[in-house]
Amino acid sequence: MASLELIEVRKAYGAATVLDGVSLSMETREFLAFLGPSGSGKSTLLRVIAGLETADGGEVRLGGRRIDQLPPGDRGVAMVFQHYALYPHMSVRDNMAFGLRNAGVAKGEIGRRVLEAARVLEIEPELDRKPAQLSGGQRQRVAIGRAIVKQPQLFLLDEPLSNLDAALRMRTRVQLAELRNRVDAAFIMVTHDQAEAMTLADRVAVIHDRRIQQVGPPMEIYARPANVWVARFVGSPAMNVAPVELLDGESGRASVRLGDGSQVDTRVPRAGLAGAGPLQIGLRAESVRVTGAGAGTTDARVELVERLGDRTLVYARLSDGQALTGEDRGASRVQAGDIVGLHMEGAAAHLFAPDGSGRHPVESTA
Amino acid sequence: MNALGRRSLLQAAPFIGPFLLLYVGLLIYPLIDGLALSFHRADPFGGRAFAGLENYARLASDPVFGQALGNTFKYAVLVVPVLTAITLALALALNKPGRTASVFRGLFFSSSVLSVTIITLIWRFVLTPDAGLLAEAWEAGGREPVPFLSQPDLALLAVAVATIWWSIGLPMMLFLAGLQQIPEDIFEAAALDRANRWTTFRRITLPSLRRTVVLVVMLQTAAQLQLFGQAQLLTAGGPGGASRPVVLFIYETAFTRWELGYASAIAQVLFVLILAVTLLQFRAGTSRREP
Ligand SMILES: Nc1ncnc2c1ncn2[C@@H]1O[C@H](COP(=O)(O)OP(=O)(O)OP(=O)(O)O)[C@@H](O)[C@H]1O
Numbered sequence: 001m002a003s004l005e006l007i008e009v010r011k012a013y014g015a016a017t018v019l020d021g022v023s024l025s026m027e028t029r030e031f032l033a034f035l036g037p038s039g040s041g042k043s044t045l046l047r048v049i050a051g052l053e054t055a056d057g058g059e060v061r062l063g064g065r066r067i068d069q070l071p072p073g074d075r076g077v078a079m080v081f082q083h084y085a086l087y088p089h090m091s092v093r094d095n096m097a098f099g100l101r102n103a104g105v106a107k108g109e110i111g112r113r114v115l116e117a118a119r120v121l122e123i124e125p126e127l128d129r130k131p132a133q134l135s136g137g138q139r140q141r142v143a144i145g146r147a148i149v150k151q152p153q154l155f156l157l158d159e160p161l162s163n164l165d166a167a168l169r170m171r172t173r174v175q176l177a178e179l180r181n182r183v184d185a186a187f188i189m190v191t192h193d194q195a196e197a198m199t200l201a202d203r204v205a206v207i208h209d210r211r212i213q214q215v216g217p218p219m220e221i222y223a224r225p226a227n228v229w230v231a232r233f234v235g236s237p238a239m240n241v242a243p244v245e246l247l248d249g250e251s252g253r254a255s256v257r258l259g260d261g262s263q264v265d266t267r268v269p270r271a272g273l274a275g276a277g278p279l280q281i282g283l284r285a286e287s288v289r290v291t292g293a294g295a296g297t298t299d300a301r302v303e304l305v306e307r308l309g310d311r312t313l314v315y316a317r318l319s320d321g322q323a324l325t326g327e328d329r330g331a332s333r334v335q336a337g338d339i340v341g342l343h344m345e346g347a348a349a350h351l352f353a354p355d356g357s358g359r360h361p362v363e364s365t366a
Numbered sequence: 367m368n369a370l371g372r373r374s375l376l377q378a379a380p381f382i383g384p385f386l387l388l389y390v391g392l393l394i395y396p397l398i399d400g401l402a403l404s405f406h407r408a409d410p411f412g413g414r415a416f417a418g419l420e421n422y423a424r425l426a427s428d429p430v431f432g433q434a435l436g437n438t439f440k441y442a443v444l445v446v447p448v449l450t451a452i453t454l455a456l457a458l459a460l461n462k463p464g465r466t467a468s469v470f471r472g473l474f475f476s477s478s479v480l481s482v483t484i485i486t487l488i489w490r491f492v493l494t495p496d497a498g499l500l501a502e503a504w505e506a507g508g509r510e511p512v513p514f515l516s517q518p519d520l521a522l523l524a525v526a527v528a529t530i531w532w533s534i535g536l537p538m539m540l541f542l543a544g545l546q547q548i549p550e551d552i553f554e555a556a557a558l559d560r561a562n563r564w565t566t567f568r569r570i571t572l573p574s575l576r577r578t579v580v581l582v583v584m585l586q587t588a589a590q591l592q593l594f595g596q597a598q599l600l601t602a603g604g605p606g607g608a609s610r611p612v613v614l615f616i617y618e619t620a621f622t623r624w625e626l627g628y629a630s631a632i633a634q635v636l637f638v639l640i641l642a643v644t645l646l647q648f649r650a651g652t653s654r655r656e657p
């Protein structure tokens with residue numbers, strides 16, 4: 001059964017449309033990440049689901065029940081706010097109990113749930129303290145605890161890790177992973193940290209330009225981006241995208257020519273590409289290997305070298321001015337100004353149709 | 367003090383000096399002189415004879431002072447809670463964006479820019495039994511107009527009402543500022559926690575405003591214990607001293623009966639009273655722990 005279902009959700013602030021026809025379906029117990037750049041509407045979508053904003057159109061369903069007309073407290077969702085939003089004058093215990101008291105849960109049951117959550121989150125010693133007396137990490141766990149005790153069908157987390165330092169972030173990430181294994185609920189986490197989305201989520205929804213651009217398992221989004229925008233947003237450094245010309249050929253695979261004349265034989269099916277209009281090729285930096293001049297697919301002039309230790313990123317420019325990022329060994333001697341060869345791994349190349357949609361290599365059967 | 371400290375003090379002197387001079391000359395000196403004066407029999411024409419504690423002894427058995435002191439506390443008790451409640455309610459209602467709310471904020475604040483003379487004039491128009499606003503209304507309803515300003519109970523009440531009307535601006539602004547300080551997301555968290563409006567107000571808004579409530583109550587109590595102008599102009603303390611506050615009594619003692627020493631003694635007592643009450647409120651307001 002589907003857990004959360006969004007059907008054509010729309011939201012505008014005045015003349016500015018923030019969400020335009022967002023549809024989505026989640027499995028029960030699924031962990032979904034909303035990934036997108038700042039201002040793309042991730043928080044807005046989360047708040048529409050929570051009922052903190054009303055959608056201008058569309059439906060929100062949870063567990064088969066339509067919830068978009070219900071007040072936030074009746075929707076069966078719990079939210080962890082980016083800045084925690086703890087009640088400053090209440091003890092940790094009361095912070096967690098407040099929602100249950102309002103819902104009329106029996107006293108003994110409240111105490112039991114609060115203690116259980118505190119035990120799991122290791123904040124038992126803090127139960128009688130006020131939020132101001134807690135560290136950032138402890139506050140964050142209280143915020144999570146406040147959500148857990150409600151036993152919601154769906155957890156909504158708005159950038160839950162963004163206010164933590166690197167070490168704590170890693171630890172909390174693990175805790176979140178454990179939490180989702182333990183509770184019988186679905187999770188949505190907003191983030192603009194790809195690593196976070198990739199490691200925690202079953203599926204990632206990439207949000208941009210008022211829409212969900214693509215939903216899928218992290219590796220699929222990386223390997224088969226739905227369009228140019230997703231391809232360039234996911235992965236670091238951003239995927240190389242360059243205009244190409246489709247070459248005539250008998251084989252079922254598309255061969256293309258870059259602006260500087262070099263040819264790349266891809267494994268993308270040729271069908272439907274011919275005559276459609278201008279195409280673009282997509283190549284991740286790891287598929288563009290730096291070689292000696294003349295030894296690769298083409299030659300390029302190095303503009304910038306980034307040494308990352310285990311590998312070296314080489315920002316180069318082809319003879320026609322097209323910028324490409326390639327990868328070299330960690331011990332690379334390449335310097336800015338050098339002429340190097342670039343070997344483009346055609347088998348890993350993606351092609352993008354004129355409308356931006358991605359075409360991906362098929363496994364070689366030969 | 368080391369050389370550096372002495373030099374920087376010297377450099378600071380021209381900046382601090384003028385203010386310090388005024389402060390000492392216009393505040394500290396009169397304060398001390400007032401205290402000294404309270405131990406004398408004195409008149410404004412230079413007569414001054416040491417009298418020890420005579421003025422204070424006289425004060426203890428002066429029925430007029432007793433009445434004025436009682437009135438002053440009545441004013442504080444009538445005005446402060448009502449004013450606090452009204453201004454908090456107004457702030458809650460007007461704490462929203464948009465032009466309407468902003469117009470009303472200005473409207474409610476406007477009374478506090480008026481001088482006490484104008485306030486009393488306005489309330490005279492409203493309250494006076496011959497052709498006053500309320501009198502007209504009463505008569506239109508076919509009833510005898512009520513002489514608000516010449517009935518003992520009503521006179522004090524009338525002064526209190528005028529005072530509340532005059533004082534709305536500042537506490538309302540303080541509450542609005544306090545409300546703006548509360549982060550929006552804890553209200554959202556409360557909404558997700560199924561808190562209804564009353565629970566949200568009781569358990570979120572009010573506790574978050576506690577410092578502001580304490581501040582407003584303290585400021586207003588200190589202000590109302592010094593209530594003067596409205597009473598003097600609206601009722602002249604009458605009828606029969608029924609609406610006379612302590613400060614009006616001081617004024618009459620000093621400037622119509624020319625008993626400066628006695629007036630000073632009353633002023634000292636009032637000063638200590640205000641100090642004590644405010645400190646008590648501060649203690650009560652800051653040490654109380656949330657349940
Ligand atoms: N209350 C509001 N009134 C008007 N515009 C708003 C409001 N809230 C958000 N917006 C606009 O909606 C868009 C999406 O905002 P949102 O907060 O959802 O972005 P986000 O993806 O969460 O960004 P970030 O990663 O920075 O948190 C932004 O362009 C923002 O300016």
Ligand SMILES: [Mg+2]
Pocket residue numbers: 042043044
């Ligand atoms: Mg956001």
